[in-house]
Amino acid sequence: MKNSCPCHRKREERNADGTKLRKYRKVLTFFHENDILVIEIRSRRQKGGACLGEWTLLRYETIDSTNTALKSMTEAEHGTMVCSDRQTAGRGRLGRSFLSEDGGIYLSLLLKRSEPLDQLLHLTTMAAVAVRRAIMDVCSVQVQIKWINDLLVEGKKICGILTEVAPQGGVIVGIGINCNTDRFPQELGPIAASLCQFCGEVDREALLQALIRRLQEMDEVLFSQKAPWMEEYARFCITLGKEVRLLSAAQSREAFAEGISENGGLLVRFPDGSRREITVGEASVRGLHGYMN
Numbered sequence: 001m002k003n004s005c006p007c008h009r010k011r012e013e014r015n016a017d018g019t020k021l022r023k024y025r026k027v028l029t030f031f032h033e034n035d036i037l038v039i040e041i042r043s044r045r046q047k048g049g050a051c052l053g054e055w056t057l058l059r060y061e062t063i064d065s066t067n068t069a070l071k072s073m074t075e076a077e078h079g080t081m082v083c084s085d086r087q088t089a090g091r092g093r094l095g096r097s098f099l100s101e102d103g104g105i106y107l108s109l110l111l112k113r114s115e116p117l118d119q120l121l122h123l124t125t126m127a128a129v130a131v132r133r134a135i136m137d138v139c140s141v142q143v144q145i146k147w148i149n150d151l152l153v154e155g156k157k158i159c160g161i162l163t164e165v166a167p168q169g170g171v172i173v174g175i176g177i178n179c180n181t182d183r184f185p186q187e188l189g190p191i192a193a194s195l196c197q198f199c200g201e202v203d204r205e206a207l208l209q210a211l212i213r214r215l216q217e218m219d220e221v222l223f224s225q226k227a228p229w230m231e232e233y234a235r236f237c238i239t240l241g242k243e244v245r246l247l248s249a250a251q252s253r254e255a256f257a258e259g260i261s262e263n264g265g266l267l268v269r270f271p272d273g274s275r276r277e278i279t280v281g282e283a284s285v286r287g288l289h290g291y292m293n
């Protein structure tokens with residue numbers, strides 16, 4: 001098992017910008033539990049001899065929702081991840097459902113943080129940067145971000161992120177990536193796509209490993225490197241510099257998207273010249289004529 005596992009091979013991988021990827025020491029165990037394949041990945045990063053954390057991956061073939069499952073694991077520790085090949089009741093933002101066919105990566109991560117929730121508002125934004133980096137580590141595509149939690153390739157959504165309060169304390173970050181799926185219901189055809197449509201079949205195991213690495217990187221710098229991560233988010237956020245429609249349960253308003261706040265909020269200017277920060281969960285954003293345009 002040890003030698004066949006890609007995590008144990010020494011690799012000189014590089015990030016998209018040419019810098020060296022940090023190395024992790026990983027131990028994987030595979031076992032079956034009630035006919036469900038469970039793979040545990042324990043990833044331990046050493047720095048000056050200190051262990052910076054150990055994360056665990058619980059892997060399923062089918063589950064209702066990885067976010068819902070992780071919420072029910074009352075004993076789960078910081079860094080517990082639930083991943084499934086498909087979901088039967090995947091959930092999206094603002095009470096929507098999230099289509100979770102075979103061939104995707106559906107992953108939820110528990111970050112058991114003690115900071116008050118109002119200090120974690122930037123988490124969804126940083127997670128979008130982490131996921132973007134992971135996809136670009138593995139797939140040759142250009143990924144853009146649509147505020148706040150959608151990742152797009154060529155204007156089509158290939159990933160959504162749902163951050164929820166964790167009953168265990170802290171937050172759960174749920175990530176759904178369309179990798180090798182190309183069956184979308186007709187109504188989603190103009191909006192959604194799968195990575196494979198742009199770069200051929202995706203190595204999902206490699207993408208999962210990259211994703212975990214990038215999420216660990218994010219966790220380590222969640223507060224210390226907020227500003228550069230926000231800058232990276234803004235650089236690839238196609239919502240900015242556009243007239244947009246802000247949709248909430250109560251109303252639909254047009255505004256010009258000017259920037260991203262330090263908490264990941266969308267800074268907008270209304271036609272009357274007034275300015276406001278739109279916060280996570282307050283509204284979703286559309287183009288004036290459709291999903292993005």
Ligand code: BTN
Binds near residue numbers: 065067094162175176
């Ligand atoms: C959105 O686009 O509105 C967010 C979608 C988030 C989907 C992911 S898939 C893994 C996790 N489990 C869920 O039920 N939802 C999130």
